[in-house]
Amino acid sequence: MADRYLNFTGTAPGRFLTRRLGLPQPSTLRRWAPERPSLEGELLHLTAGKTPSALTDLSSVLARTHPLKLAHDSSRPTAVVLDATGISDAPDLALVHAALHPVVRSVAENGRVVVLGAPVSPSDHHQAAAQQALEGFVRSLGKELGGGRTATLVRVRSAVAAESTLRFLLSPRSAYVSGQVIEVGETEGERPALDWDRPLSGRTALVTGAARGIGEAVAEVLARDGARVVVLDVPSAQADLVRVADRLGGTALPLDITADDAGERMASALAPGGLDILVHNAGITRDRKLANMPADRWNAVLDVNLTSVLRTTDALLKSGTLNRGGSVVATASIAGIAGNAGQTNYAAGKAGIIGLVRALAPGALAEYGVNVNAVAPGFIETKMTAAVPPLIREAGRRMNSLAQGGLPVDVAETTAWLSSPASGGVNGQVVRVCGQSLLGS
Secondary structure, three states: OOOHHHHHHOOHHHHHHHHHHOOOOOOOOOOOEOOEOOOOOEEEEEEOOOOOOOOOOHHHHHHHHOOOEEEOOOOOOOEEEEEOOOOOOHHHHHHHHHHHOOOHHHOOOOOEEEEEEOOOOOOOHHHHHHHHHHHHHHHHHHHHHOOOOEEEEEEEOOOOOOHHHHHHHOOHHHOOOOOEEEEEOOOOOOOOOOOOOOOOOOOEEEEEOOOOHHHHHHHHHHHHOOOEEEEEEOHHHHHHHHHHHHHHOOEEEEOOOOOOOHHHHHHHHHOOOOEEEEEEOOOOOOOOOHHHOOHHHHHHHHHHHHHHHHHHHHHHHHOOOEEEEEEEEEEOOOHHHHOOOOOHHHHHHHHHHHHHHHHHHHHHHHHHOOEEEEEEEOOEOOHHHHOOOHHHHHHHHHOEOOOOOEOHHHHHHHHHHHHOHHHOOOOOOEEEEOOOEOOOO
């Protein structure tokens, strides 16, 4: 369903009226398109901190990461990258203010502010306090910027390990990701040589719940980036599933993932080349307040949204179907972070996904060579949200820093970034794709 308010505020009368009434004034977000795949303009590289930065290779990474002109002085930057890894105590935070205060108003519409921080030290409480302060700073800045601009904090040890993340954040692909904190660790082995236009070439991806909506968008973006896609959904959705598979040159796998042997059947369908990317997107809702919720509605949601994810992931890891260097991306939700009335079952399942990711990620990487992350969508414009009562739908759209709903492609772009072999340093992360929703933030 079209966002009529967003369209209205894009007109001259709409801008005038909403400004006079103090109403939200969302900007149309600039997303990836074949004819405009990158942001355009200048990237301003700044540094704050008395301690020397450990990111000695940052300038060279930024130079090849971005088609923007790299500058150390710009009157109208499209993106600002502030290296704050050298912030080591509270007085140093004045240098963050000194660096960004003069330029933050000049960032172009749909621009980006990326602050690079150091991992928080457990043995230095002054450094820990200062680096943690950056999180509150960035989350607040994201709520101030407006105009489709976003702000993100990346805690990083190596600029090279963060290149994939920087490419994502400094591009139209991250249009609906703001106010997030992302940790990038070191990667083992040699840095993969990639075609950055098709970073998933040669990789096989399986996407569950892919017959429509977010799952279909995920499969489409993974295929665009070079992956061979296997799309999975319930047998009753086979016609739509085959349509998606045929359009993307992929394979349809009609299967009920709640079946006890679903993992084994997935493994058999993927042999002999195995699997590089596993995207757990399948999910259902059976909303009702707990006092009115029968056990069958509770159990159905938990079976699909959590139990099947645990069971099939375990089966694919233990069978060796998931190749080393592969990725698991599971779909959580802001409901699992903030809760939602009438969704105790759904929120429990999505919070369980977050627990799964945080607990499984270190062990899966160590034992199987696979990184595990989650995306947590907020209000995304789908057929499901189109059926929400109008007033609740409008509230969902406006209650975020970008004052609008996201699109399925926003979740898909984030999933593709997490799936890239160059994103191996991103592990155990839960990235909200919610426009910095005010819920749970």
